[in-house]
Amino acid sequence: VPHAFIIGGTGQIGHAVADVLLARNWAVTLSHRGHSPPDPDLVRRGARIVRMDRDMPGALASALSGGADAVIDTVCFTEDHADQLIEVGESVGSLVVISSASVYCDAAGRTLDEAAIGGFPNFPEPIKEDQPIVAPGPATYSTRKAALERRLLDHAKHPVTVLRPGAIHGPHSVHPREWWFVKRMLDRRDIIPLAYRGESRFHTSATANIAALVRTALEKPGTRILNAADPSAPSVAEIGAAIGRHLNYNGTLMPVGKEAVRPVGATPWSVPAPLTLDTGAAATLGYRPATTYDDAVGATCDWLTAHAATDWRERFPLLAAYPYDLFDYAAEDKFFTGTKD
Numbered sequence: 001v002p003h004a005f006i007i008g009g010t011g012q013i014g015h016a017v018a019d020v021l022l023a024r025n026w027a028v029t030l031s032h033r034g035h036s037p038p039d040p041d042l043v044r045r046g047a048r049i050v051r052m053d054r055d056m057p058g059a060l061a062s063a064l065s066g067g068a069d070a071v072i073d074t075v076c077f078t079e080d081h082a083d084q085l086i087e088v089g090e091s092v093g094s095l096v097v098i099s100s101a102s103v104y105c106d107a108a109g110r111t112l113d114e115a116a117i118g119g120f121p122n123f124p125e126p127i128k129e130d131q132p133i134v135a136p137g138p139a140t141y142s143t144r145k146a147a148l149e150r151r152l153l154d155h156a157k158h159p160v161t162v163l164r165p166g167a168i169h170g171p172h173s174v175h176p177r178e179w180w181f182v183k184r185m186l187d188r189r190d191i192i193p194l195a196y197r198g199e200s201r202f203h204t205s206a207t208a209n210i211a212a213l214v215r216t217a218l219e220k221p222g223t224r225i226l227n228a229a230d231p232s233a234p235s236v237a238e239i240g241a242a243i244g245r246h247l248n249y250n251g252t253l254m255p256v257g258k259e260a261v262r263p264v265g266a267t268p269w270s271v272p273a274p275l276t277l278d279t280g281a282a283a284t285l286g287y288r289p290a291t292t293y294d295d296a297v298g299a300t301c302d303w304l305t306a307h308a309a310t311d312w313r314e315r316f317p318l319l320a321a322y323p324y325d326l327f328d329y330a331a332e333d334k335f336f337t338g339t340k341d
């Protein structure tokens with residue numbers, strides 16, 4: 001039986017990958033520090049749990065001393081993490097590492113990380129994997145991702161697949177962007193404003209689709225970079241409509257234009273220009289999407305609804321840390337009162 005070792009096995013991607021591989025009779029080990037509990041269903045189906053902090057020197061090498069046919073690293077953020085993976089190369093069959101679509105830069109060198117300073121990058125077409133990326137270095141999240149990609153592609157002795165997802169969605173997320181709509185709908189907001197007329201497209205990536213691509217990559221080991229995204233990139237209006245259908249929302253999703261200023265209508269996907277990913281390379285490898293945004297989002301809505309009674313700021317600190325209030329209902333009410341007058 002082939003053995004997969006998932007670093008970050010109790011996170012949203014880890015859950016989905018374990019689900020897919022267990023269903024295909026892999027032996028699966030979920031490693032994590034012990035902060036977030038493993039899914040009891042995965043444990044019941046045979047997943048083994050290993051407690052390990054990959055930032056502790058030697059921890060990964062020791063956890064992998066028995067070897068593995070595949071390592072899936074969902075929490076690879078630095079060159080040092082890449083070096084850990086290179087170090088265990090002898091005992092590992094193949095490797096899949098989660099990077100990010102935020103590494104891409106446009107023809108003028110504009111990046112997502114520095115969009116607030118340099119302007120939002122211009123990607124008129126769906127981005128292919130050969131699009132330029134940011135210079136590797138320690139400066140930002142994306143330059144560190146670029147650095148770890150470079151290190152692995154140049155030095156790993158085993159096949160390495162680097163995946164670049166967009167806005168990830170699924171149950172167990174620590175950054176569930178869908179909460180922006182779900183909370184408004186649970187709070188029975190009659191009108192929900194959508195900035196940029198709801199036309200923004202920031203490509204979404206269902207964890208089930210990432211897991212399907214991981215499976216394809218493991219079945220056809222090789223060294224490559226692949227975008228990992230949903231079969232189509234829904235607009236913000238389409239995202240809101242899909243969530244609304246699932247929650248039986250009867251209110252109005254109201255497109256608003258330049259007259260609205262942040263925070264009014266500023267969903268987590270609201271961007272001034274599209275960021276969409278070409279998934280042709282994954283398709284050529286044999287990947288077939290497991291789901292669509294519409295079909296996948298229901299499970300995320302149910303999972304979020306089940307958490308609605310808890311304080312969302314404590315439950316989802318990444319959402320609470322946005323540079324503006326995601327739920328400034330007073331500003332929305334004022335906006336609509338003002339525009340009605």
Ligand SMILES: NC(=O)c1ccc[n+]([C@@H]2O[C@H](COP(=O)([O-])OP(=O)(O)OC[C@H]3O[C@@H](n4cnc5c(N)ncnc54)[C@H](OP(=O)(O)O)[C@@H]3O)[C@@H](O)[C@H]2O)c1
Nearest residue numbers: 008010011012013032033034035036053054074100167168
């Ligand atoms: N969210 C997005 O929209 C997005 C977009 C593009 C790319 N990405 C990439 O997606 C990856 C995150 O995956 P995810 O969303 O599945 O993460 P997640 O849900 O936050 O889960 C992280 C997992 O890693 C474990 N973990 C964290 N630190 C660890 C450490 N030092 N040693 C061992 N285990 C550790 C966590 O468990 P414990 O806490 O118990 O350790 C948990 O199992 C990152 O590489 C990120 O750059 C995310």
